[in-house]
Amino acid sequence: MRTANAIAEMLKREGVDFVVGYPVNPIFEAAAEADIRTIIVRQERTGIHIADAFARMNSGDRVAVYLTQNGPGSENSFGGLAQAWSESAPMVAIPGGYARAQSNVAPNFSGLVNFQHVSKWTEQLTDANDLANAVRRAFTHAKNGRQRPVVLEIPGDLWGAEIEEPINYTPTPAYRSGPDPADARKAAQTLVNAERPVIYAGQGVHYARAWDQLKELAELLESPVTTSLQGKSAFPETHPLSLGSGGRAFPQAVHEFLRDADVVFGIGCSFA
Structure with a gap:
């Protein structure tokens, strides 16, 4: 072969x-x-x-x-x-x-x-x-x-090389990592204590298929949500808590809420 x-x-x-x-x-x-x-x-x-x-x-x-x-x-x-x-x-x-x-x-x-x-x-x-x-x-x-x-x-x-048969190949597995539980608890406590939190969601929400969890978190905290351009649609933009998405340019509402926020919680993003 x-x-x-x-x-x-x-x-x-x-x-x-x-x-x-x-x-x-x-x-x-x-x-x-x-x-x-x-x-x-x-x-x-x-x-x-x-x-x-x-x-x-x-x-x-x-x-x-x-x-x-x-x-x-x-x-x-x-x-x-x-x-x-x-x-x-x-x-x-x-x-x-x-x-x-x-x-x-x-x-x-x-x-x-x-x-x-x-x-x-x-x-x-x-x-x-x-x-x-x-x-x-x-x-x-x-x-x-x-x-x-x-x-x-x-x-x-x-391209013309002969490969020995039968081919010894099995599909490679995929593994997913998670945050340190202690860090997750600390982040949760910070969010609970926040008075004016804003959630910034990135593409990682799509890769984790965490759309429902993001919506549930935002509603629990009553926190407005903005997304990166790659994270667009991770949070429904028809939702009352949605601020829309943006990158170098973003809606005025995003600027105002970020300016007044006491905690900005990034999820599935890099802040880069």
Whole structure:
């Protein structure tokens, strides 16, 4: 079994039902043979946005796979991956790369070097026999911790490598962490004692599917709620306690309530 077919088989076991991106990546043909839907776009960034949206719509429980060719395809992917990284949108990107002997030859684009700045984890496959472990590492990083894009670059001279069968690969688990109980109790007491609390909700509310809990908390405290742009719709904007959402620009009501607040409680956000 060739490298692309082996990757398609691993994606199938991970529950991936479509791959998206720009052509001239052998995984597209292998994915189609494995009955994985292929979605071709006319510009690389569009494919990344599709993968980004898929993860957000599924609260990060499922991640999409983005594919592209080496060279210009990888270069044109940089901006989309940078946006997904800054907004904590997970995906597994598998671009092609130059042959290993040409990886560091100017002016060839090095995905291994450049994508480290806009991804949670970047690896270049250097040994076809380590393929299963590399794919496993990619999905482990994409599913766990603070979710962001991960990149696994496949050098051009490894597409034709033979992968030993049967493939030893099992789907990677996803784990969720929680706050220290003592810190949670301290935060709860601070909120109870507050006279003019304001809740600032971010994208993490979507990823935790904590919409009902946020609404219940706001109503219990009678606290107004504002959201980040990524956290928009985490709290119903038709609710009497809603202040709307904002980033660098925000409604006047948000400014007034934040100015007068004695406690601002951030949930699922970074305050960055």
